[in-house]
Amino acid sequence: MTTTSTTTATSSTEQPSRIAVVTGASRGLGRSMALHLAARGWGVVGTYQSRPDAADEVVEAVRAAGGTATFLPLDAGDPSSAPAFADALRARLQETFGRDTFDALVNNAGVGLSKPFVETTEEDLDRLLAIHVKTPYLLTQQLLALLVDGGQVLNVSSGLTRFAGPGSSAYAAAKGAVEVLTRYQAQELGARRIRVNVLRPGAIATDFNGGAVRDNAQYNAAVSAMIALGRPGEADEIGAGVAAILSDDLRWADGAAIELSGGQRL
DSSP: OOOOOOOOEEOOSSOOSEEEEETTTTSHHHHHHHHHHHHTTEEEEEEESSOHHHHHHHHHHHHHTTOEEEEEEOOTTOGGGHHHHHHHHHHHHHHHHSOSOEEEEEEOOOOOOOOOGGGOOHHHHHHHHIIIIIHHHHHHHHHTTTEEEEEEEEEEOOGGGTSOOTTOHHHHHHHHHHHHHHHHHHHHHGGGTOEEEEEEEOOBOSSGGGGHHHHOHHHHHHHHTTBTTSSOBOHHHHHHHHHHHTSGGGTTOOSOEEEESSSBTO
16 A cells, blocks of 8 residues: 555644544545534545545645645555554654544445346455455554544444345445444443444435436436435535534444434335
C-alpha cells in the first residue's frame, strides 16, 4: 500500500476536539459523512482507493467550510494493508492534528454486486468478504491502539440484511457478518468504553453498484414503491445521520443496528 496522500486542509488556528476516520470518504455516502462531520466540528481523515482527485475535492469542500481534513490511500480489497495503514495514520494524525489518537472510526468503504446466487463465483464471494468483512475486522484491530478510550466504531451494513433483494446474496451475507461482528465488538470493547454500532442504509440514489437506484428510472420507481416515504434516500441524509449517530446525543447506543431507509419494506 502506498502512503502518498492528498493535500491536508487546515483553515483554523484551533484544532478540532474530535477526529473521525472514515473509509471510502472520497465519494458517495462516505463523502457526505465527511462533510457532515466536518460541519459539526470534527476533523476528518478519509480514505480513497484510486481517485486522489476526488479526495482532493472533499478536502477543498471541507476547507471552504472552515474545517480540517486529510486523506490517505487504502485498498479495502487488501486486508494485509491494515498494519501499514495504521502506521501511516499515526504519522498523519500527528502531522495534521498534533496528536496520535482519534475518536471515531467509520468502516464505510465497500462495493456492490448484483448477481444471482447460482451465478456468483468464488472470486466474487472472496472479493466481497475481503472488502466488507476481513478488512474492517483487521483494520479495526490495528487501529484500536490509536482509538481513544470512550471512542466509537460505526460499521456500515445494508437494509438487505433485513429484507431480501434478488441478486444480493453475497453482498447481504457479507453485511450480515458485519452486523454479528458489531455485537461482538460492542461486548468486548466495552471495557474501554468504546461504543460500536452498525448503520443500515436503505436504497440510496448514488453511483453505488453502477448507479442503478439513481440512474435507472424503472428501477427507481420500483424501489420507491417499497418505501413508506415514497422515494429512495439521498447521500446527504445518510451523512447527516452518521453525524447524529456519532454525536453525544446517542451516547447510550451500543451494539445497536440503526436503519436509515425511509421505511423500506416495512
